[in-house]
Amino acid sequence: MFKVYASVKKELLLLINDKVGLALMFLMPLLLVFIITIIQDSVYKVVNENKIPLLVMNSDKGELGKKLTDVLTSSGLFEIDGVAGADAGILKEELLARGKMIALHIPPTFSAGLESNAGDVSRILMKDLGLEYDSTSVETVNIPAITFYSDPVLQENYTYSVMGVIQSYLSVIENSLMIDNMYAEMDLGDKSGILKERMIDNRVKINKVVATNNKSMAVPNSTQHNVPAWTIFAMFFMVVSLGSNIVKERVNGSFLRLKTMPSSFMLVMFGKMSVYLAVAVLQVILTFSMGIWILPLLGLPRLTLPGNLPAFVSVIFMSSMAAVSYALMIGSIARTQEQANGFGAVSIIIFGAIGGILVPTFVMPSYMQLVSNFSPLHWCLEGFYILFLKGGSWTELWGVFVFLGIFILICQLCTYFKLRIEKIL
Amino acid sequence: MIQPPAIEIQQVSHKYKSASENTLTDISLDIFESDVFGLLGPNGAGKTTLISILCGIIPHSFGGVNFYDRGKEVSDTERRSLIGFVPQEYAFYHELTARQNLDYFGAMYNLKKTDLVERREELLEVLGLTKAADKAVGTFSGGMKRRVNLAIGIIHKPGILFLDEPTVGVDVQSKNAIIRYLQQLNQAGTTIVYTSHHMSEAEEFCNRIALIDHGKVIAHGGLTELKTENKVGDLQSLFIKLTGEAYRD
Numbered sequence: 097m098f099k100v101y102a103s104v105k106k107e108l109l110l111l112i113n114d115k116v117g118l119a120l121m122f123l124m125p126l127l128l129v130f131i132i133t134i135i136q137d138s139v140y141k142v143v144n145e146n147k148i149p150l151l152v153m154n155s156d157k158g159e160l161g162k163k164l165t166d167v168l169t170s171s172g173l174f175e176i177d178g179v180a181g182a183d184a185g186i187l188k189e190e191l192l193a194r195g196k197m198i199a200l201h202i203p204p205t206f207s208a209g210l211e212s213n214a215g216d217v218s219r220i221l222m223k224d225l226g227l228e229y230d231s232t233s234v235e236t237v238n239i240p241a242i243t244f245y246s247d248p249v250l251q252e253n254y255t256y257s258v259m260g261v262i263q264s265y266l267s268v269i270e271n272s273l274m275i276d277n278m279y280a281e282m283d284l285g286d287k288s289g290i291l292k293e294r295m296i297d298n299r300v301k302i303n304k305v306v307a308t309n310n311k312s313m314a315v316p317n318s319t320q321h322n323v324p325a326w327t328i329f330a331m332f333f334m335v336v337s338l339g340s341n342i343v344k345e346r347v348n349g350s351f352l353r354l355k356t357m358p359s360s361f362m363l364v365m366f367g368k369m370s371v372y373l374a375v376a377v378l379q380v381i382l383t384f385s386m387g388i389w390i391l392p393l394l395g396l397p398r399l400t401l402p403g404n405l406p407a408f409v410s411v412i413f414m415s416s417m418a419a420v421s422y423a424l425m426i427g428s429i430a431r432t433q434e435q436a437n438g439f440g441a442v443s444i445i446i447f448g449a450i451g452g453i454l455v456p457t458f459v460m461p462s463y464m465q466l467v468s469n470f471s472p473l474h475w476c477l478e479g480f481y482i483l484f485l486k487g488g489s490w491t492e493l494w495g496v497f498v499f500l501g502i503f504i505l506i507c508q509l510c511t512y513f514k515l516r517i518e519k520i521l
Numbered sequence: 522m523i524q525p526p527a528i529e530i531q532q533v534s535h536k537y538k539s540a541s542e543n544t545l546t547d548i549s550l551d552i553f554e555s556d557v558f559g560l561l562g563p564n565g566a567g568k569t570t571l572i573s574i575l576c577g578i579i580p581h582s583f584g585g586v587n588f589y590d591r592g593k594e595v596s597d598t599e600r601r602s603l604i605g606f607v608p609q610e611y612a613f614y615h616e617l618t619a620r621q622n623l624d625y626f627g628a629m630y631n632l633k634k635t636d637l638v639e640r641r642e643e644l645l646e647v648l649g650l651t652k653a654a655d656k657a658v659g660t661f662s663g664g665m666k667r668r669v670n671l672a673i674g675i676i677h678k679p680g681i682l683f684l685d686e687p688t689v690g691v692d693v694q695s696k697n698a699i700i701r702y703l704q705q706l707n708q709a710g711t712t713i714v715y716t717s718h719h720m721s722e723a724e725e726f727c728n729r730i731a732l733i734d735h736g737k738v739i740a741h742g743g744l745t746e747l748k749t750e751n752k753v754g755d756l757q758s759l760f761i762k763l764t765g766e767a768y769r770d
Contacts, residue, residue: 102628106614106621113616113657349612353673356576358601359629519579 099359103367110341111371117337121375125330125383129323130391136318137396147175148258151199151245153187154178158207160269165202167265184243191245198258199245209240210273218277230281242266268296317397323387324480325453328473330383331376331419332447335426335440338372342427343436351520361521369420376416402483407490411479414500418472421507428514447471475499525592527681527712528552528575533584535570544570545736548584552729554591557703557713559727559744561720561760563769567736568716569609572683575714576606590680602631605679609686611666612673615659619650619669622658623676630677637676644672647702664695671699681712688722700726724756734764 111117150168154161168174179190184201191199203209216236222228244262246255272292279288345351354364387399402408423440430436448454450464451471460468468474479496482488515521528551535545545567552558560568574581577600588600595603613622620641627637645651648668653661658669671687684703688696700722707713717723723730724744731741740747740763744756753759 098634099628099631102625106617106625109617109621110614345614348615349608349610350614352573352578353606353608353612353626354629355578356601356604356606357626357629358598358631363629 099363100366103363104370107367107371111337111375114337114341117334117340120333120336121330121379122382124333125326125379126386128326128329129383129386132326133318133322133387133391133396134394136322148173148198149177149196150174151177151179151187151191151194151196152202153181153184153199154202155181155184155204156202156206157204158211160207160210160273161202164206164265164269167269168262171261171265173261188245191247197247197250198255200262201243201245203240203242205237206240206242208237210270211277212237213239214270214273214277217274218281221278222281227282271295319387319391319397319399320484321456323383323391323399324484325477327380327383328415328419328476328480329444329448329453330379331415331476332422332444332473333441334372334375334419335423335444336437338368338420338423339427339430339436339440340433342368342424343430343433346428346518346520347432351515355520361515365424368424372420372423373413373416376419377412380412380416400484402487404483404487404489407488407493408483411476411483411493411496414497414504415476415479417504418476418500418507421504421511422472424511425507425514428511444473447473450474452477469499472500472503475503525554526551526589527554527556528589528714529585529587530571530575531585531587533571533574533581533586535567535574535579535582543582543736545574545581548733548736548738550731550738550741552712552714554589554712555707555710556729557707557715557727559723559730560714560716560733561723561730561756562733563764565769566733568733569685571733572606572685572714572716576604576683577601588681602677603680605674605677605682607671607674607682607684607687609689611658611670613658613669616657618656619645619654619658619661619672622669623672626673627676632677640676640678644676648672649698664691667691667695667699671702675706675711679711681714682706684713684715686717687715688717688719696722720755720757720760730756732760732763739763 152165152168154165156162165176165178169176177194177196179187179199187199187201191197212235219230242262244255244259246258275288275292275295279286279291351361351364354361384399384401388401392398426436426440426443430439448471450468451457451474452460452468453473457465457468457474475496479493479500482492482496486492512521530548530550530552533545533548534543536543548567548571560571562568570579573579575586577597588595588603590599590603613626617625623641623644624637627641632640642651645654648671650665650668650672653665658666661669667687667690671684674684675682682703687703688699691699703713703715703726715723715727727744729741729743730747732739740751740759748754748756748759751759751762753762
């Protein structure tokens, strides 16, 4: 027992003396969680909570341009800022100058074009129904195009979302205009109101449901995504501390010296694994505590822990073991500390990128989604996401445990065989 | 009185996988209890390989090695407690203090905590390290590091001590302190197997030697007898006479 105590104490002392490693393992995740959560939360708020700032230059000579502006204002989605003038070029300059991100130019023929189109549609309908209609020749105005300007930094999916919203309000105006025209052609006057109301109110509604199991009360937000993601990233960054620690012991002969002593080398490895497992658990406690207690103080969403505590603990354990095993493998393969640090850090960044830590895997091309399956960080993250965002159960976690189990086994075997080749074991 | 053997080396040969020739060929030696046995030879002769085999770091390809403790053959597990090893490299933790290093390696040698503390303080005192004992070893001078390296190898009072160039790169004061302490250990009954390139030091320190060259023992026996047989006045002359003056790169 004294040997176990001595081994663990030695590893702890080495860890405490590794200031850079400590900073990477404890300060880095806190900073990353803090910064990335704030950044992503503001994006979430732009999309979900705040009104979308929109510059509008209404050059329409009729009433419908104003109507579109009013409809967009009354939707509550947009904060509209009008720009006077008729030169659309000014609008671009204003957009960039005012930092509004989005602008809309309604052309002079907007009303005329829509009215002309609605007239054409109602006449076609009347003709097809065999009803009388005003067949006197009218001047046709082409269907107008409104111009949508966006700041180049705006994400494409966000731009398309806003354009979709505007398009849907345009449809309401167009449909309303067509109904008015048809009722006028049929001499029904202002009776179209009831129909228009019904068409608008009785549209198919979309119920938004976040796909979680019914037990979960967690709502996906920047905190729920970022806290587990960057905690895993930091866990794997222990490769810099543990990896170089092993290289040093291999290179300076400490391992060989230990081989001459009446102690099992497994004891040395046990000391390392137990201390770094504790480090990983401490990382989880620190960053998760930040998500629960610190981030809400800054106006960010609070981290909600999953209800299935044993599964949660198991995912933490498997993720920690994967990180420790990877660091052991890199430490046993690298020839120098520089190799261990350089390759270890770069490989974790690559694993993080393909594993969905930096960018979610669902936005990646399909072949990259396939590649992400080879990243241990992806499976660790998947484990946390199943619990945090989907309220998942043991059965949904089996894939995570199988992959991480295989990964841990491969790393441990590589470590074992490399140390055997070097006659250390 | 015939001394009992501490180590019997019988026709040991070794070939590294990457090498085309044997590093050691047919080495047979007896090292007796309380010997200070010098394994001497030019660079690349095979001294470190032989010490590594004796310490159990690498397995020998052919032959046999037996260890004895007061005439009784010991098992592999017992051998690990019987021997002490001081490698040429500073094989310890530079970030830790001298005390912390000794505590760790002492525990790995199965010392009980109370015995370990007592022995640790004794060694720190004897080797002149007490004042710096709580400083990180990485900040020590070369001589101090050599003494820490030695202290780790002898913390469990080994019956047989292997030293691979224990005084390389240190000043005269540290060298004298190390040799003086090793002589005290030997007088207390510790068998010492030692390699060095310092012929005058070896001549002063060893009672028996084996000269190894190209992986083979070219001469072994009592130092005085070997000098007489080869009609030379000192060990350096004996060394040059038997191994030649050509560079060994």
